[in-house]
Amino acid sequence: MIFLDAAATTPLRREVLDAMWPYLTGDFGNPSSHHTLGESAAHALAGARATAAALLACRPGEVTFTSGGTEADNLAVKGIALARQAADPALNRVVISAVEHPAVEESARYLERFHGFSVDVVPVDGRGQVTPEALLAVLQPETALVSIMYANNEVGTVQPVAELAAAARHLGIPFHTDAVQAAGWLPLDTKALGVDAMSISGHKLGAPKGSGLLFVRGRTRIEPLLHGGGQERGRRSGTENVAAAVGLVTALTLAQARQVEERRRVAALRDTFINEVLTGVPGAVLTGHPVHRLPSVASFCFPGTSGESVLLELERQEVLCSSGSACAAGSDAPSPVLTAMGFKAEVAQTAVRFSFDSAVTAEDLGTAARAVSQAVATVRALGG
Known part of the structure; x- marks a missing residue:
């Protein structure tokens, strides 16, 4: 076959399974527990976060581990837009491209249905690309967020993300990119790309399903979707999946090495x-x-x-x-x-x-x- x-x-890489195995078996502690087993898990989680930050050229505190790309996209689009709207009710528009993954498009439509946002859709050309000129044509003073994917999941077209992010940044608008398909193949330097948020999914590059992360630049306001114990610096409550985080970072490290x-x-x-x-x-x-x-x-x-x-x-x-x-x-x-x-x-x-x-x-x-x-x-x- x-x-x-x-x-x-993609299939789970053996190196990834080996890295995860201790946290699926004997080292099963809750990272929030204040005893030896919990502290061991917390140390592993902190190490995974630090490694992810090095790979993405950001600070560890700017990495939030999620259950995958869909959750990361939802948290970025809903969380940033709602936080911006709370700070300034006039910010009630979100911009997406015409070729976004459903996780981004449906998040924007949710904001439209339940929070009074308008969704502006940037057209693409016959090759599936968004031009900076096309993006600038739809940006408005009320735009709270722009979300345009790094690489398309159906046709493979790569967007000029650095140029698009620069266009949004010039107007003071946060820019999120869905990098689920790009991860492992394209550079993920968040500084060079100039993005304020970026989503990654583990199972596209040899990590397990149910693993992902969201980079959010430090000063970017974001409203959490999951409330509870305040894990992940309050951005994503719930006991962290240490094994999944370790697996994701291991897969990303292996992919970026070559x-x-x-x-x-x-x-x-x-x-x-x-x-x-x-x-x-x-x-x-x-x-x-x-x-x-x-x-x-x-x-x-x-x-x-x-x-x-x-x-x-x-x-x-x-x-x-x-x-x-x-x-x-x-x-x-x-x-x-x-x-x-x-x-x-x-x-x-x-x-x-x-x-x-x-x-x-x-x-x-x-x-x-x-x-x-x-x-x-x-x-x-x-x-x-």
Whole structure:
């Protein structure tokens, strides 16, 4: 079986499991407990936080561990916007792009439904990118927050985050980026990016599901979503998952240690795969930016087919991939990302995404490219 759905999830790395194991077994203490077992857990949590801060070029106190990317996005969008509104009721608008993950979009819509916010959506071009000019056109004095993803989970397009954050910063508006897909592949230096908040999920880079973090720049006000014992400096109450935090930081450390080499190697394999698919499948259309895209994502539309039918045929050939966002599984509606990029609904419904981790090989992708050609031909022959 060739697994090409790493944008949905990745297998737990053995090094990560080994690092987590002590905190899943004998060293199981509550970090808030004032005894030896609790102090050991607190020490491990503090070490994970310090390591995360070093990797993100921030202070340890600016790292909040969460249950994953979705919680981190919710905390950033709702928490920052509500805190800004509380300080100044005139700040009642949030800005998102037209291609955000549902965790960001639905958080913004929640603010719209229950807290009187207006949601301004920045359009993207045909390659899925937001330009600084497009962002500036929607920013207003009442804008409380901008949230634009680092890299798209469906088509792989990478946004010019540093430029976009600078545009918002010039007007004194906090900028959050969902870096769930970017983590492990792209630089995460929060100072260089100029972002005020950034979300990361562990299971996209070899850590367990249920692990994540949110960076929030020190002076950025944020209202917690979870109230209780005041853990995580009051930003996220609840007994901390020490093992998950250790696992996430271990995976992030491993990924960033060889990031430049792996990015270059996997991008070359991706480009070969893209060329083989476009050559082998008449009418195939590459989606997303041809250059500014994740090294790990190749996404296509295959007009004259159903994307779901192609997926089923590929699975019969032992190639696992996706028709788009894993968070929209089971929906036969056209991808909002692709329609925002200008694709007609009937073409958007033919989308297939191939995403891979650093373990992918040229042989895997060569086999997959041939399987794609056969699968699309079969589906077309059967009438879509």
